[in-house]
Amino acid sequence: MELANMFQMIATILEIKGESGFKVNxxxxxxxxxxxxxxxxxxxxxxTSIDGIGKSSAKKIQQFIETGIVPEFNELADSIPSGLLDxxxxxxxxxxxxGRLWKEAEVVDLSTLREAIDDGRLESLPRMGRKTIDNxxxxxxxxxxxxxxxRIGKAMPIAEAIIALLRAxxxxxxxxxxxxxxxxxxxxxxxxxxxxxxxxxLLADSFCSMSNVTKILAQGxxxxxxxxxxxxxxxxxxxENSAFGAAMLxxxxxxxxxxxxxxxxxxxxxxxxxxxxFEDDGDExxxxxxxxxxxxxxxxxxxxxxKSPWIPAELREDRGELDDKDLGNLITEKDIKCDLHCHTxxxxxxxxxxxxxxxxxxxxxxxxxxxxxxxxxxxxxxxKPDRLRKHIDAIHEVNEALKEITILAxxxxxxxxxxxxxxxxxxxxxxxxVVASPHVSLHQxxxxxxxxxxxxxxxxxVHIIGHPTGRIINKRRGLEPNMxxxxxxxxxxxxxxxxxxxxxxxxxxxxxxxxxxxxxxMISVNTDAHVPEHFDQLRYGIGTARRGWLTPAGCINxxxxxxxxxxxDRA
DNA sequence: GCCGTTTTCGGCCCGACTGTTTTCAGTCG
Numbered sequence: 001m002e003l004a005n006m007f008q009m010i011a012t013i014l015e016i017k018g019e020s021g022f023k024v025n026x027x028x029x030x031x032x033x034x035x036x037x038x039x040x041x042x043x044x045x046x047x048t049s050i051d052g053i054g055k056s057s058a059k060k061i062q063q064f065i066e067t068g069i070v071p072e073f074n075e076l077a078d079s080i081p082s083g084l085l086d087x088x089x090x091x092x093x094x095x096x097x098x099g100r101l102w103k104e105a106e107v108v109d110l111s112t113l114r115e116a117i118d119d120g121r122l123e124s125l126p127r128m129g130r131k132t133i134d135n136x137x138x139x140x141x142x143x144x145x146x147x148x149x150x151r152i153g154k155a156m157p158i159a160e161a162i163i164a165l166l167r168a169x170x171x172x173x174x175x176x177x178x179x180x181x182x183x184x185x186x187x188x189x190x191x192x193x194x195x196x197x198x199x200x201x202l203l204a205d206s207f208c209s210m211s212n213v214t215k216i217l218a219q220g221x222x223x224x225x226x227x228x229x230x231x232x233x234x235x236x237x238x239x240e241n242s243a244f245g246a247a248m249l250x251x252x253x254x255x256x257x258x259x260x261x262x263x264x265x266x267x268x269x270x271x272x273x274x275x276x277x278f279e280d281d282g283d284e285x286x287x288x289x290x291x292x293x294x295x296x297x298x299x300x301x302x303x304x305x306x307k308s309p310w311i312p313a314e315l316r317e318d319r320g321e322l323d324d325k326d327l328g329n330l331i332t333e334k335d336i337k338c339d340l341h342c343h344t345x346x347x348x349x350x351x352x353x354x355x356x357x358x359x360x361x362x363x364x365x366x367x368x369x370x371x372x373x374x375x376x377x378x379x380x381x382x383x384k385p386d387r388l389r390k391h392i393d394a395i396h397e398v399n400e401a402l403k404e405i406t407i408l409a410x411x412x413x414x415x416x417x418x419x420x421x422x423x424x425x426x427x428x429x430x431x432x433x434v435v436a437s438p439h440v441s442l443h444q445x446x447x448x449x450x451x452x453x454x455x456x457x458x459x460x461x462v463h464i465i466g467h468p469t470g471r472i473i474n475k476r477r478g479l480e481p482n483m484x485x486x487x488x489x490x491x492x493x494x495x496x497x498x499x500x501x502x503x504x505x506x507x508x509x510x511x512x513x514x515x516x517x518x519x520x521x522m523i524s525v526n527t528d529a530h531v532p533e534h535f536d537q538l539r540y541g542i543g544t545a546r547r548g549w550l551t552p553a554g555c556i557n558x559x560x561x562x563x564x565x566x567x568x569d570r571a
Numbered sequence: 572g573c574c575g576t577t578t579t580c581g582g583c584c585c586g587a588c589t590g591t592t593t594t595c596a597g598t599c600g
Contacts, residue, residue: 026572095598127591220589
């Protein structure tokens with residue numbers, strides 16, 4: 001993590017210093033590759049075997065691992081004020097302007113930028129008009145007031161509400177969200193909406209005058225950008241109806257996927273932009289401006305013309321999805337046949353056993369597991385052994401009474417700091433299902449966390465490891481075990497790793513799921529429902545699962561009742 | 572700085588909008 005950050009900083013510093021954009025991009029790519037790496041970089045003999053890492057970066061990585069010092073980075077860092085990296089985060093300020101602000105107005109960080117705005121220092125600079133300065137001032141205030149990317153669970157309902165509002169505007173033909181929201185990312189930078197309409201001016205006006213708009217950043221014929229009161233930016237792109245598919249492809253991204261796709265087009269003598277896929281006729285002017293018809297318009301047509309299968313949006317991250325591999329049939333919400341991690345009023349849930357069962361029946365599940373907290377989770381009203389025994393009897397009673405569904409008596413048993421479980425084996429053996437989860441000591445070292453979780457995975461009575469890292473998105477980093485080691489152990493012991501679908505958690509995360517899928521470990525997608533609404537969080541878990549290339553065959557929640565029973569009874 | 576089904580050099584995605592410009596640089600996605 002630290003290492004990825006270093007390469008990101010190198011990229012930004014090089015940018016400010018006016019180095020080649022290609023060099024900058026190369027460093028950004030190294031940062032991204034390291035960030036997404038599931039294995040411990042220390043355990044990789046030759047980093048250049050990883051796509052995007054060349055000799056120069058490998059040397060820096062080696063220096064970092066061996067000494068913790070990378071001389072080239074230190075030199076770079078010393079060459080500019082460190083606060084300029086923060087200034088680069090201000091919307092509208094890029095490397096050129098930041099470089100000028102530094103050299104010509106003595107701006108070295110966010111607070112000196114504020115001073116420079118307030119004392120009028122900027123006004124004397126060339127190409128610094130009133131509007132530009134006002135925009136910088138606003139963007140600075142916005143940066144200070146909002147904390148970056150928002151959880152998908154927050155962004156999605158906002159996006160859906162905006163789309164529902166705009167869909168009703170006269171003339172609108174098609175309107176969808178694109179961007180990271182469509183790709184199902186765990187956090188969303190800004191909401192991208194794509195529309196086609198017979199009345200573009202009316203749509204643009206309606207969009208910019210929504211009641212939650214706090215500032216209009218741009219308003220043009222085809223592109224509008226606003227800030228809304230939830231502290232997010234929303235972009236609306238308006239395209240011709242015939243170009244909607246190509247535009248969806250483009251605005252869904254990711255940027256890295258688009259670049260890879262365009263390079264593929266060029267290799268095949270074609271040219272791809274948001275208006276479609278064109279034959280490259282050597283003319284510099286964009287083909288759509290010359291009235292040239294595209295050879296492919298929809299997403300499906302464009303992928304097909306580029307000799308690739310259609311790629312689900314969640315996979316478009318340039319993580320090998322264009323390598324002509326079989327992408328399989330990715331898991332969908334309707335493949336989920338049971339939820340194996342839920343709470344009742346016995347611990348910190350708000351539903352009775354019966355209510356839980358009713359909601360599960362309404363979703364068409366064949367099985368629901370009652371997994372209340374164990375004794376150590378006192379704050380969650382965890383069950384002491386005698387209460388658990390009674391709870392098991394109560395669950396079995398309701399199970400007898402309800403023929404429409406199987407209710408499993410389970411527990412979400414704490415994995416204690418040392419890896420031991422919070423109940424003895426004799427008690428655990430009475431349960432139909434055991435979900436073992438870490439809740440405390442979430443700041444322990446990577447090696448301690450690995451040992452701790454490994455012990456739980458290898459426990460013969462444990463079926464599922466619940467939210468393995470314990471992270472809370474944007475709030476708590478959680479454990480950082482060697483995930484590859486845990487995955488290998490999960491495969492060996494046939495223990496499932498949970499993908500907790502709650503949008504606060506999404507734990508395992510997408511890259512972990514992908515590594516687990518590649519290794520053949522079973523995944524369990526559960527909502528960890530405490531209240532009825534939590535069942536609706538499943539969509540975010542499924543988005544993350546798809547981003548991890550998960551298929552129904554790799555997910556125990558997709559098993560038939562019979563197969564699940566057999567899997568739970570495994571020796 | 573990285574990479575290779577036109578390979579070890581010479582490329583590296585593409586278009587819209589803004590502000591301050593008389594023709595475009597900078598930024599963004």
